[in-house]
Amino acid sequence: MILCVIAYSVDMLALVRYNAQQKNQVRIDMQALNAYLSQAVRRLRQERGWSLDVASQHTGVSKAMLGQIERGESSPTLATLWKIASGFNTSMSTFIEPDLSCSEETLHRSADKLRHQPATDQMLVAPLFPFEIDFGFEVFELTLLPGYQRYSEPHAPGVVEHVIVIKGQMELLADGKWQALRCGEAMRFAADKPHGYRNLTDNPAVFHNIIHYPRT
Ligand code: MN
Numbered sequence: 001m002i003l004c005v006i007a008y009s010v011d012m013l014a015l016v017r018y019n020a021q022q023k024n025q026v027r028i029d030m031q032a033l034n035a036y037l038s039q040a041v042r043r044l045r046q047e048r049g050w051s052l053d054v055a056s057q058h059t060g061v062s063k064a065m066l067g068q069i070e071r072g073e074s075s076p077t078l079a080t081l082w083k084i085a086s087g088f089n090t091s092m093s094t095f096i097e098p099d100l101s102c103s104e105e106t107l108h109r110s111a112d113k114l115r116h117q118p119a120t121d122q123m124l125v126a127p128l129f130p131f132e133i134d135f136g137f138e139v140f141e142l143t144l145l146p147g148y149q150r151y152s153e154p155h156a157p158g159v160v161e162h163v164i165v166i167k168g169q170m171e172l173l174a175d176g177k178w179q180a181l182r183c184g185e186a187m188r189f190a191a192d193k194p195h196g197y198r199n200l201t202d203n204p205a206v207f208h209n210i211i212h213y214p215r216t
Pocket residue numbers: 152155161191195
């Protein structure tokens with residue numbers, strides 16, 4: 001329980017809460033997020049005994065950018081975070097939220113409190129349930145702002161995404177074609193292949209994404 005409380009307050013600190021009216025606050029929170037991210041990347045790289053060169057080869061992110069991230073000097077886009085997560089064969093929430101370490105506790109989480117906007121992405125992220133190794137999945141609430149489109153690099157082999165639209169409508173690129181998904185519709189697809197998300201409407205589209213990682 002104590003662990004929970006500590007993790008939760010660190011988590012609140014680390015978040016970049018999306019609030020266009022409070023740009024200064026966002027900037028401060030961004031520094032906290034960068035600080036957490038930089039520690040997480042450095043720790044994982046050291047655990048694997050990788051040099052920056054080797055990490056760059058695995059992730060496809062330049063050595064210079066990785067160095068900047070580790071020094072907390074860069075706010076990487078979600079696309080870059082995904083590349084790093086895939087290269088390290090780990091989940092994305094590893095880099096944006098401390099492990100809750102409370103798998104036996106009942107958790108009550110609020111997307112409104114967790115939602116934030118990394119870097120310049122027009123996608124808002126709320127890590128509802130960060131990755132836990134015993135469960136093998138993470139749950140995000142993701143918001144695509146109007147006009148947003150992103151192609152995702154394939155994730156690690158065996159990763160599967162479950163997309164469930166809870167507000168508005170969006171399109172998902174899977175099996176080589178864009179497919180429309182309306183509120184209440186869901187799609188499961190192999191995320192170890194190229195895929196993408198877009199919102200061609202004038203209103204935000206919100207979906208849950210349950211990302212399953214195979215046991216290694
Ligand atoms: Mn993906």
